[in-house]
Amino acid sequence: MRTYKFRIYPSDSQITILNSTLELCRELYNSMLQQKIYAYRWGKKVNYNSQQNEIPEIKNTFPEYRNIHSLVIQDVARRLDRGFHNFYRRMKEKRNGKNIKAGFPRFKSKGRYSSITYTQSGFRILDNGHVWLSKLGEVRMFMHRSVTGDIRTVSIKRDSVGGWFITLTVETGSNPDKSEEAETLQDSQFQPVKPAGIDMGLKSIITASDGSHMEPPQFLRKSEKKLTRAQRNLSRKRKGSGKGTKARMRVQKVHRKIERQRDDYAHRLSRNLVENHDLITFEDLNIRGMIRNHHLAKSIEDASWNRIIQYTMYKAESAGTVVILVNSRNTSRICSKCGNIKHDLKLSDRIYHCNICGLTMDRDLNAAINIRNMGLIKIGRGTPEVTPVEIGALPMATLVVEAGSPLRYSRSKFTSRVPI
Ligand SMILES: [Zn+2]
Incomplete structure (x- = not known):
């Protein structure tokens, strides 16, 4: 449905x-x-x-x-x-x-x-x-x-x-179980050449494994600010008074506008993802919810992330792109180059630095690459030589060899800030 x-x-x-x-x-x-x-x-x-x-x-x-x-x-x-x-x-x-x-x-x-x-x-x-x-x-x-x-x-x-x-x-008829699909893909000839992993960070900022950051458009941020103002204004009005009703209508109007803008953003973003990748891996928000329950605005953000995932899934169906979900446990802590787990990574650390191999890169990008790799593993591509027991990420070099054909990872549509 x-x-x-x-x-x-x-x-x-x-x-x-x-x-x-x-x-x-x-x-x-x-x-x-x-x-x-x-x-x-x-x-x-x-x-x-x-x-x-x-x-x-x-x-x-x-x-x-x-x-x-x-x-x-x-x-x-x-x-x-x-x-x-x-x-x-x-x-x-x-x-x-x-x-x-x-x-x-x-x-x-x-x-x-x-x-x-x-x-x-x-x-x-x-x-x-x-x-x-x-x-x-x-x-x-x-x-x-x-x-x-x-x-x-x-x-x-x-x-x-x-x-x-x-x-x-x-x-809509069939609604294939994604995990089942991942299993059938293991036996298929499907060879992703443009895989992407998507990290969903705080404040709805999305980072793809090719280094592109996708932030909600400025106008959406503007409307959200407007909403805060309208709500503050409403809270100062007496309930049931003429001015109160007016203020409430105003809040609802802004709500409606934001809703429309979020929807539009989710559509554009998902279209962009589907057009540029043949395998898209997201973190499974259901699993993640249990881990990061303390986050305050979580429900709101989860809703917009969920929408992006849903839209990507159904656009992918007709485009022949595969979308899979993986458990995002540790995706921020794992070094995407050597598989080392950095246990002391703090939420405030924006740069990931690996003490073992020296990798230094944007924290969200590192997570996105891990998610991409986990997706490839899930469909049986790029089996790692060494898989740290706790994780499931793999060294990039192995990935390229094992994937059969070289990974022609397209970066043309995005500006890569950090070389992979
Ligand atoms: Zn490392």
């Missing part, structure tokens, strides 16, 4: 319909929740199926619901059902000692029900790139990326500042 999010531009009359649909769905949601609570008080249970079976009757009693696609209405019941499922799950976790709130499903106040979902049918992508939605007609859509695969669900969302978005969930 893959999702695509696009901005849509409904006409004024369509916006009126959408808003009233959202409002009707909200009322339905609340009454279904009310029903569940009442039933519970009388010792009865109302489940998803019984609520769903009541929908025809609701349509009879309240004809305005006939103007909503039946699957959209069904989805309201499903959301509530999901809300209860999550509630029960968290209750269980709580009983098992986890420190969380159970979060009983809440009534939605006006304006707090902001999306509807078409499941299975009631939508169509038109040849002109716009979207057709049942009960709404053709809606202008800005499809900045082509969508491949079968569209399963379509959600329409109104954001807090009145913009409208569509999210398409697409089934």
Whole structure:
């Protein structure tokens, strides 16, 4: 499953319909929740199926619901059902000692029900790139990326500042297990000539094994600063006051912009990687998460790194590039030239200096080279002569010999700061 999010531009009359649909769905949601609570008080249970079976009757009693696609209405019941499922799950976790709130499903106040979902049918992508939605007609859509695969669900969302978005969930078919793929590659004829290892450092700075540093574009940094300012401004406003609402809208607007810029950056970066390499190795963030849990802004950064990895993976599929993940343990400490492990490397050491072989290079670059080498090992290329037990990195010289054909490692697209 893959999702695509696009901005849509409904006409004024369509916006009126959408808003009233959202409002009707909200009322339905609340009454279904009310029903569940009442039933519970009388010792009865109302489940998803019984609520769903009541929908025809609701349509009879309240004809305005006939103007909503039946699957959209069904989805309201499903959301509530999901809300209860999550509630029960968290209750269980709580009983098992986890420190969380159970979060009983809440009534939605006006304006707090902001999306509807078409499941299975009631939508169509038109040849002109716009979207057709049942009960709404053709809606202008800005499809900045082509969508491949079968569209399963379509959600329409109104954001807090009145913009409208569509999210398409697409089934892409096969989803090969990457570790399995690495194994099959061991027996294949695949001979990477442009392998890359990617080190993901602090502050979203990415270093490739060819020495290129890729930083988020300046405008993204600017927006992030803007966000900090907007948030500070909001914190000074009284909640619920006119100025407070304005300040909140401003924060949300900047949020949205940053989100768009991050997405765009991830797309450009992943395209660049896929176009310039035939084997790309990333560190497995799931494993790494357990090691560096103390890092403060970790979740935010992990999210943007994850996105870059995801985008690279799916772009790679059509480009014939291989993407693999490796355990990043010790990648900063290992000397990429001789395999020595520098145990006293501090986080503040920006330059890696090896006491054994004398290698001196940028710390992140050294890590990136290690990651690249680990990737090559994982697919069975460049088996090292000496593998320090604890690690799995290999001397560069061995790598070149063992890889069969000489490593023509292209550096043309990037500026290499340190000779490899
Ligand atoms: Zn060394």
